[in-house]
Amino acid sequence: MYGPTEDLFTLKTVIQSFRNWPKIFRLFWTVQKGYFITIVILNILQGLFPVGMLYVTQELVNAVSGGVSQDGDTVLISFLFFISFILVKQLVTLIQNYVEGLFQSLLSNRLREMVLEKANSMGLADFENAEVQDQLKRAQQETSYRPYQIFELVLSIVSGVISLVSTSLFLIFWKWWVVFILVLFPLISFYSYLRLSQQEFYIRWSRAERERRGWYISHLLTHDRAFKEVQIYKLGSYLITQFRDMITQFFYEDKKIATTRLKTSLVFESLTIAMIGFMSFIAIKAAFLKEILLGNLVSYIQGITLTQTTSQSLMHSLIGLSQHNMFVEQLFLFLERDSSDPVKLQKVTITTPQQNDPFVLESIEFVNVSFTYPETERSVLQNLSFKINKGESLAIVGENGSGKTTLVKLLTLLYKEYDGQILINGTDLNAFDLEQIRAKIGVVFQDFMQYEMPIRNNVGFGDLSLLRHDDKLYHALEKSGMRSLAEGLEQGLDTQLGKWFTEGLQLSGGQWQRIAIARAFFRNADLYILDEPSAALDPVAEKEVFDAFNLLTKERMGIFISHRYSSAQYADRIMVLDQGRIVEFGTHSELIRLQQKYASLYNLQASPFVSQS
Numbered sequence: 001m002y003g004p005t006e007d008l009f010t011l012k013t014v015i016q017s018f019r020n021w022p023k024i025f026r027l028f029w030t031v032q033k034g035y036f037i038t039i040v041i042l043n044i045l046q047g048l049f050p051v052g053m054l055y056v057t058q059e060l061v062n063a064v065s066g067g068v069s070q071d072g073d074t075v076l077i078s079f080l081f082f083i084s085f086i087l088v089k090q091l092v093t094l095i096q097n098y099v100e101g102l103f104q105s106l107l108s109n110r111l112r113e114m115v116l117e118k119a120n121s122m123g124l125a126d127f128e129n130a131e132v133q134d135q136l137k138r139a140q141q142e143t144s145y146r147p148y149q150i151f152e153l154v155l156s157i158v159s160g161v162i163s164l165v166s167t168s169l170f171l172i173f174w175k176w177w178v179v180f181i182l183v184l185f186p187l188i189s190f191y192s193y194l195r196l197s198q199q200e201f202y203i204r205w206s207r208a209e210r211e212r213r214g215w216y217i218s219h220l221l222t223h224d225r226a227f228k229e230v231q232i233y234k235l236g237s238y239l240i241t242q243f244r245d246m247i248t249q250f251f252y253e254d255k256k257i258a259t260t261r262l263k264t265s266l267v268f269e270s271l272t273i274a275m276i277g278f279m280s281f282i283a284i285k286a287a288f289l290k291e292i293l294l295g296n297l298v299s300y301i302q303g304i305t306l307t308q309t310t311s312q313s314l315m316h317s318l319i320g321l322s323q324h325n326m327f328v329e330q331l332f333l334f335l336e337r338d339s340s341d342p343v344k345l346q347k348v349t350i351t352t353p354q355q356n357d358p359f360v361l362e363s364i365e366f367v368n369v370s371f372t373y374p375e376t377e378r379s380v381l382q383n384l385s386f387k388i389n390k391g392e393s394l395a396i397v398g399e400n401g402s403g404k405t406t407l408v409k410l411l412t413l414l415y416k417e418y419d420g421q422i423l424i425n426g427t428d429l430n431a432f433d434l435e436q437i438r439a440k441i442g443v444v445f446q447d448f449m450q451y452e453m454p455i456r457n458n459v460g461f462g463d464l465s466l467l468r469h470d471d472k473l474y475h476a477l478e479k480s481g482m483r484s485l486a487e488g489l490e491q492g493l494d495t496q497l498g499k500w501f502t503e504g505l506q507l508s509g510g511q512w513q514r515i516a517i518a519r520a521f522f523r524n525a526d527l528y529i530l531d532e533p534s535a536a537l538d539p540v541a542e543k544e545v546f547d548a549f550n551l552l553t554k555e556r557m558g559i560f561i562s563h564r565y566s567s568a569q570y571a572d573r574i575m576v577l578d579q580g581r582i583v584e585f586g587t588h589s590e591l592i593r594l595q596q597k598y599a600s601l602y603n604l605q606a607s608p609f610v611s612q613s
């Protein structure tokens, strides 16, 4: 297993985890300076309140009991002072809650945005990597609240230290050793609590993958796509049992830690109470013997309790801080990891139509390209060399798993780690801005997306800059044979598709595919790629789509993958892939004359006894 293990949580790692603080505080500063400063000031004030409270209480009690003065005015002034103090304290607390709430929302929004921005800048290889998925999961889980909790704890430590110092000074004039014991005692329990918090972190850390599995099971059980199979194959109770086993295991892990925490707390809390009891007894005895005034007795007892709780909560804050640090470390690990994709996130300017881009794809050439998927051994594409020029169409055929889709993924620049060279207009691909090249490619993947959004978005995502150009959207829909359906709808292009949201129109598999084709055609691309376009299309739709495709690619480039050899024959050239190698390459008639794999499969499909798939 990668990452930390339970034994690795030493004091050193705890200290090291503080290295993210400059980044965290820079983030706070950039989120909202005004709120940030206000929160700091209000927390310092909060730190001074306890000792203030001790003082006004002492003054009031002494005034009432006549220990300081018999004068009625003094009592009244002390009382008004006491009430005003409480009022100010409450006001500060209210304002503090208000500002902190707003700041926390802003911070959590910004962090969530940062995680999404990072995810958007990653490559496909990252998304297919379980370790990255775990990191993403941890980052998402911790983003919304951990950094703010660090801030809160730092502030509470600051105000805690102020309280501790001021209340200690108050007690020191009575008996210095009382303060010494009260501060020292929580330090003794520090190690036990630190160990516990590290164990908690490890448990949560190691859960990321299992939590994702749990999420997947609940996704299967709660989403329409899986519903049919879950019902027909009666998978429900099996999946629920798996889910239950998983959460039960989580529960027992949590329970074990909670029990240890309970035992530790029981020991230390009992000792604490005994200690406070002993010290209070000393103060009561002194008051009984008239060595101190009644007001002083009250403030000493409060002071003892306050010093004890403050020093204990300071200790817990420090431990909490180290735990939050470890979690935040995971967040920054994700935010700062190198992307497998050379394309860095760019702000999309959706106002400039892509039509204005002077760059034109003239040719794409593969020179001895071999490819192995990350984290795997087997070479999926081996020594591919071919060239496609503007105005040409290419059909790629081959058995399942022969590497057709992988080739499309390389063509669409989704993986950068390949051997050999890919040349664009005769120049190595790496010399180009990949975003610019991608903007010139319109593609329908085998597992195309069905966006649970209006038709406008489903098609318009092909070119965001033209999202509001209804005529162009309808034109693209016409090419994929979906115009009349869209025009017949009451809401037209703004009809919601899918069933996830209200008033959604559910399409058939073939209709969804045609929408995806319209999306690709909507883009003013130089290269159009259709991966298995006929998979869900009826013969009439297939013919329409191919006619549109041929027309569209006349002055451009067109590549399609198909298992239907009847479609492949109309491409200018055909590539036959077998176990990642090009075994035949040429026109339909050339390959038929060769009488090899293509010819035999073509004849097999043409035979009246084989149904076309």
Ligand SMILES: Nc1ncnc2c1ncn2[C@@H]1O[C@H](COP(=O)(O)OP(=O)(O)OP(=O)(O)O)[C@@H](O)[C@H]1O
Residues within 6 Å of the ligand: 128, 373, 376, 380, 398, 399, 400, 401, 402, 403, 404, 405, 406, 407, 446
């Ligand atoms: N993301 C991936 N990670 C690792 N291996 C993969 C990945 N995707 C595909 N493969 C492997 O690469 C090989 C080629 O897959 P590819 O999808 O390119 O085949 P294909 O020719 O398009 O097949 P089909 O006709 O079934 O769509 C297969 O052996 C597959 O197991």
